[in-house]
Amino acid sequence: MDREDLGALFARATRRLVDAERPLLAARGLSMWDYVVLSHLAREPAGTQLALARAIGYDKTRLIGLLDALEREGFVTRTPDPADRRARIVSLTPAGATLHAAAQADVHAMEDELLAHLSPTARRRLVATLTELTSGTPDD
Amino acid sequence: MDREDLGALFARATRRLVDAERPLLAARGLSMWDYVVLSHLAREPAGTQLALARAIGYDKTRLIGLLDALEREGFVTRTPDPADRRARIVSLTPAGATLHAAAQADVHAMEDELLAHLSPTARRRLVATLTELTSGTPDD
DNA sequence: TATTGTTATACTCTATAACTATA
DNA sequence: TATAGTTATAGAGTATAACAATA
Numbered sequence: 001m002d003r004e005d006l007g008a009l010f011a012r013a014t015r016r017l018v019d020a021e022r023p024l025l026a027a028r029g030l031s032m033w034d035y036v037v038l039s040h041l042a043r044e045p046a047g048t049q050l051a052l053a054r055a056i057g058y059d060k061t062r063l064i065g066l067l068d069a070l071e072r073e074g075f076v077t078r079t080p081d082p083a084d085r086r087a088r089i090v091s092l093t094p095a096g097a098t099l100h101a102a103a104q105a106d107v108h109a110m111e112d113e114l115l116a117h118l119s120p121t122a123r124r125r126l127v128a129t130l131t132e133l134t135s136g137t138p139d140d
Numbered sequence: 141m142d143r144e145d146l147g148a149l150f151a152r153a154t155r156r157l158v159d160a161e162r163p164l165l166a167a168r169g170l171s172m173w174d175y176v177v178l179s180h181l182a183r184e185p186a187g188t189q190l191a192l193a194r195a196i197g198y199d200k201t202r203l204i205g206l207l208d209a210l211e212r213e214g215f216v217t218r219t220p221d222p223a224d225r226r227a228r229i230v231s232l233t234p235a236g237a238t239l240h241a242a243a244q245a246d247v248h249a250m251e252d253e254l255l256a257h258l259s260p261t262a263r264r265r266l267v268a269t270l271t272e273l274t275s276g277t278p279d280d
Numbered sequence: 281t282a283t284t285g286t287t288a289t290a291c292t293c294t295a296t297a298a299c300t301a302t303a
Numbered sequence: 304t305a306t307a308g309t310t311a312t313a314g315a316g317t318a319t320a321a322c323a324a325t326a
Contacts (some may be wrong), residue, residue, distance in 0.1 A: 005179065005244070006251045007157040009267065012274040014154040015197075018146040050159070050307060057295070064309065086302045086307040104145070111146045115273075122269055124172065126148065129258065129266050132151040191283060199317070202288065226284040255319045 015111070024106040028099065029073075033058060034065055035107075038100040041051060041076065041092045048087045075099055160254060164246040169213075173198060173206055175247075178240040181216065181232045188227040189218070215239055223259065 017034065025035050036056050041047075044055070049067065053060040058090045059132030069089060081087040092100065115123055158172065165175050175228050181187075184195070189207065193200040207230060210216045215236030221227040232240065255263055 003248070004267075004271070006246060006255070006267070006270075007154070007161050007247065008176070008179070008273060009270040010150065010154040012159055013270055014147070014150040015312095016274060017150055021147050024325070029306080035206055036148070039148070048307075060307085061296090061309075062294070084303075088301095107145060107147065108143070115146070116274070118269065122265070124264070125265055126269050127144075127146070129262055130146075130149040131144070132258070133255075134149060134156060188284080200284085201286075202317070221284095224284080224326070228285070241320090 015050060016112070017114070020110050021107055024110060025103055028103050029105060030099075030104075032065075035100075037063075037070065038075065038092065039104070040077065040097060041090060042097060042100050042104075045087055045091055046089055048081060049090055050087070052090055070096070148171055157251070157254070161247055163174050164250060168243050168246075170205075170239075170243060172275055174210060175240075176234065177203075177206065177210065178215065179244070181230060182237060182240050182244075185231055186220060186229055188224075190227070192230055210236070220238055230267060 053063045078088040176229045215232050218228040
C-alpha cells in the first residue's frame with residue numbers, strides 16, 4: 001500500500017542522469033537529440049532518414065533540421081539511396097565518429113562517478129534488469 | 141567500449157512506464173502532473189503551493205492552473221495559511237484521496253504486470269538501487 | 281526590501297497538414 | 304495510389320517578467 005510508484009522512481013533517476021549529461025554534451029555543442037542521433041549512427045550506420053527517426057523515437061519532420069545542422073558542421077552526410085531515389089542514407093563522417101566517441105567518453109565517466117557507490121555486482125544487475133525491461137517490443 | 145549508455149537505458153525504461161501509465165490516468169481524467177500532485181499531497185499533506193511546486197519539481201506558475209482545475213473538480217482545497225496570509229495550504233479532499241487511491245491501484249497493477257517476468261528478488265533489488273540512486277540531493 | 285500567489289508574455293518543443301519527387 | 308523527404312503552420316509545454324497583497 002505504502003509502496004512508491006515505480007514510474008516516479010524511474011523518472012527521477014532519468015532526470016538526474018539527463019541533467020548531468022546535458023552540460024557535458026552542450027560543452028561539445030551537442031543537444032541530447034544530436035547525441036542520440038550520433039549514437040545510433042555509430043551503432044547502426046547507413047540507414048535511411050525515416051528508419052533513423054523511427055529507431056530513436058523522434059519525429060521525422062523534426063529530424064530534418066537536426067540533420068541539416070549536423071551535416072553543415074560536417075558530422076554526418078546524406079547520400080541518395082541508389083535503390084530508392086526518394087530516400088537518403090545518413091552516415092557518420094570520420095569527424096562525427098570522433099565527436100561521438102569523445103562525447104560518449106564524457107558521458108560514461110559521469111555515469112561511473114554517479115554509480116561509484118554501487119557495488120560492481122549491483123551495477124551489473126541494474127544494467128541487466130534495465131536491458132531486460134526495455135527489450136520487448138520497441139513499439140514504434 | 142561497446143557498453144550502452146545508462147541514460148539511454150533509463151530513458152527508454154521510463155518512457156515505457158510513462159506510456160503505459162498515461163492512458164490509465166487519462167481514463168480517470170488525470171494528467172501525469174495531476175497524478176504527481178495528488179500523490180505528493182497523499183504523502184505529505186498540508187503544504188504551501190510553493191513548497192508543493194518545489195517538492196515535485198514543477199514551476200510554481202504552471203501549478204496554478206493545474207490546482208485551479210483540481211479545485212474546481214473538488215479534489216483539492218486551497219486554504220489561507222493562518223501563519224502567513226500570503227500563502228495558501230493545499231490539501232486533498234476526501235474525493236481527491238479516493239481518486240488518488242484508485243488511480244494508484246491502476247498504476248501499481250500495470251507495474252506488476254510489466255515486471256511480472258522479473259523475479260521478486262530482482263524486483264526488490266531494482267527498487268532498492270533506484271531508491272539509492274535518487275536519494276542524494278533532491279536538487280531544487 | 282523580500283516573498284506568495286497570480287497574470288501576461290514570449291519562447292521552445294512537438295504534432296499535423298500539405299507539397300515534391302519518386303515509387 | 305502510396306511513400307521519403309521537406310516545408311509551413313498550429314498547438315502544447317515551459318520559462319521569464321511584472322503585479323498585488325503580505326511579511
